[in-house]
Amino acid sequence: MSIKDSLGYVITNTGRKLTQQLTLKFQPFGITSEQWAVLHWLTEEDGITQRELSRRTEKDPTNVTRILDQLEKKGWILRGANGEDRRSFLIFVTESGRELSQELLPIEAQFTRNMVQSLADEDIAILRRALSTINDHLNNPR
Incomplete structure (x- = not known):
């Protein structure tokens, strides 16, 4: 069997290309698609710990630390003291971070629409379910 026939390869290769293409769209804003995803999660609810953010985004804590460092350096988030646990910080989105996330939302939505424009609505629903x-299954292996 050729590697190109492997479902794992197809999923991984497609995901990588999607990430690259969306990051190119976000490049003029100085943010990657991965950074935007974390920032956008935080706009839905900030004031959470890094551990909670890692859980919600399903990202490795080390990766989240790296992303948060970049977001903080660019002034889009702030880390504040956690009164319940001095070993952790609470993460807050700045006004400029909130504005950027909202500005990028329609760009991501249009990118997604373009990505699936050749698929029927039924096929999109099947793809999403699959x-x-x-x-x-990967989160809860049996």
Whole structure:
């Protein structure tokens, strides 16, 4: 079997290309697609710990630390003291971070629409269900 016939390869290769293309769209704003995803999660609810953010985004804590360092350096988030646990910080989105996230939201939405424009609505629903099922299985292997 050729590697190109491997479903794992197809999923990984497609995901990598999607990430690269979206990052190119975000490049004029000085943010990667991965950084934007974390920032956008925080705009939905900030004031959470890095551990909680890692759990919600399903990202490795070390990777989240690296992303947060970049977001903080660019002034889009702040880390504040956690009154319940002195070993951790609470993460807050700055006004400029909130504005950037909202500015990029329609760009990401249009990118996604373009990505699936050749698929029927039914195929999109099937793809979403299939990928969600795979993700759920990976989170909870039997």
